[in-house]
Amino acid sequence: MNIKKIFFAISILFGFFILSANLIFAESFSSPNYKIIDDSINYGVEPSQSQNFKLQNSLGEQAQGGAASQNFSVKGGFLQRIKKTGSVNQTILQGSSGGTVPLSFLSFLNRDTTPPILSDILIVPTSESTLRATWQTDEEALAELYYGKTQNFELGGIKNPEFLKNHFFFITNLKPETIYYIQIIVTDKSGNKTKSDIFAIETLKDEEPPANVYDLSIFIRDSALFLKWKNPLDEDFDRVIIVRKIGSFAQNIEDGDKVFEGNTTQYLDKNLINDTTYFYTIFAADIFNNISSGAITKGK
Numbered sequence: 114m115n116i117k118k119i120f121f122a123i124s125i126l127f128g129f130f131i132l133s134a135n136l137i138f139a140e141s142f143s144s145p146n147y148k149i150i151d152d153s154i155n156y157g158v159e160p161s162q163s164q165n166f167k168l169q170n171s172l173g174e175q176a177q178g179g180a181a182s183q184n185f186s187v188k189g190g191f192l193q194r195i196k197k198t199g200s201v202n203q204t205i206l207q208g209s210s211g212g213t214v215p216l217s218f219l220s221f222l223n224r225d226t227t228p229p230i231l232s233d234i235l236i237v238p239t240s241e242s243t244l245r246a247t248w249q250t251d252e253e254a255l256a257e258l259y260y261g262k263t264q265n266f267e268l269g270g271i272k273n274p275e276f277l278k279n280h281f282f283f284i285t286n287l288k289p290e291t292i293y294y295i296q297i298i299v300t301d302k303s304g305n306k307t308k309s310d311i312f313a314i315e316t317l318k319d320e321e322p323p324a325n326v327y328d329l330s331i332f333i334r335d336s337a338l339f340l341k342w343k344n345p346l347d348e349d350f351d352r353v354i355i356v357r358k359i360g361s362f363a364q365n366i367e368d369g370d371k372v373f374e375g376n377t378t379q380y381l382d383k384n385l386i387n388d389t390t391y392f393y394t395i396f397a398a399d400i401f402n403n404i405s406s407g408a409i410t411k412g413k
Contacts, residue, residue, distance in 0.1 A: 225303035229254045234297065236312055241289035241319040246297070247281040248309075254299040256280040264294045264311055276302060289319035289349075289401065322403040323347040326395050331412040337383045338391060338412045344378060349399040352376045356394045362409045363394040389413055 234248040246258055253276035259266035271282050280299075287293060293316070297309040324345035332339040344350060353376070358369030369392075373380050385391060390413040397405040 225301065225305065228305035228307040229299050229301045231297065231299060231307055231309055234309060234312075236295055236314050238314065238317045239283075241317045241321070242285065242287045244284040244287065244293065244295075244314055244316065245281065246284065246295065247279075248297060250278055250280070250299050250301075250307075252301050253278055254301045256282070257298040257300075258282045258284070258295065259298070260284055260293050260295045262291065262293060266294065266296065268293075287316050289316050291316050319349065319399070319401045320403060322405045323350045323397045323399045325405045325408040326353060326397055327408065329395065329408045329410050331393070331410045333412055334381070336385050336387060337381055338385060338393075339379070339381050340393060340395070340410065341379045342395060342408065344376075345397050345405070347397075347399060349401065350397060351400045352398050354396040354398060354404070355380055356396065356407075357382065358392045358394070359389065360392070362392045362411075363407070366396055366404060369394070387413075 230251040232249050232251070234246075236244060236246040239245050244260075248256075250256075255276055256273045257270055258272075259270040261267040261269075271284070273280065273282070284293070284295075292313050295312045295314060298306060300306045324347060326342040326344055329340070329342040332341070340355070342353075344353065352374060354366050354371060355373040356363040356366055356369040357372045363369035372382055382391070382393075390411055392409070392411045394407040394409050396407045
């Protein structure tokens with residue numbers, strides 16, 4: 114066979130192989146609103162496909178991609194120039210490469226992925242039943258605070274619906290001298306979240322005495338005196354202590370004879386000497402052993 118003819122045949126075959134390869138990698142575009150208007154140019158872009166537009170090569174093979182965008186995709190490093198053929202609900206930009214890129218894709222590329230930074234966290238007790246928590250974020254964020262007697266935060270949480278940089282919460286209706294576990298979560302406008310460490314804070318000791326008993330009355334019996342009253346309404350009320358004394362009222366629970374201690378609303382003091390004046394002071398005590406100033410009465 115003539116060498117020139119052989120070379121010519123090989124050239125044609127090689128050219129067909131090159132053309133086929135280009136056809137395979139040169140993408141065509143299928144969309145209700147956009148179509149390819151010329152051949153692809155290799156921009157080194159990774160293969161991808163989207164949910165709204167799809168690419169297939171000239172041999173009918175659909176593009177497969179590992180990356181996805183909402184409106185735009187390429188395959189094999191080729192970027193098509195496309196033109197609008199119908200109405201769409203996306204604003205598009207004309208890129209310098211000759212392609213059209215949806216704003217939603219640009220927003221995806223430029224979206225904020227940095228979580229807010231928490232700083233200046235301060236959680237302090239303000240009373241035996243209240244904690245105050247304050248902190249700052251480097252950007253406006255929603256704030257949530259969760260608390261409980263365990264790290265499961267079983268008592269629930271508090272949320273602020275406003276985007277702020279300076280945050281504060283009051284946690285109320287707590288128990289005195291009790292450790293509470295607290296965690297803060299902040300979320301910025303892009304949905305990025307930051308969680309704080311878990312803090313263990315103890316409420317203050319209850320040093321406030323309960324109110325005195327009220328409606329105190331005394332009734333005379335033979336060699337006995339009958340006392341009746343109503344207990345204070347304090348939630349932490351625990352018991353009464355009755356101190357009897359001759360000559361004056363007791364000033365504290367050690368100043369006289371302690372004749373009764375317990376949770377009741379009446380007491381009969383027996384085996385007394387008739388015509389002798391007895392002075393009674395009834396002290397109210399709470400669960401933290403705070404003692405009231407005392408309610409007084411006397412009888413003989």
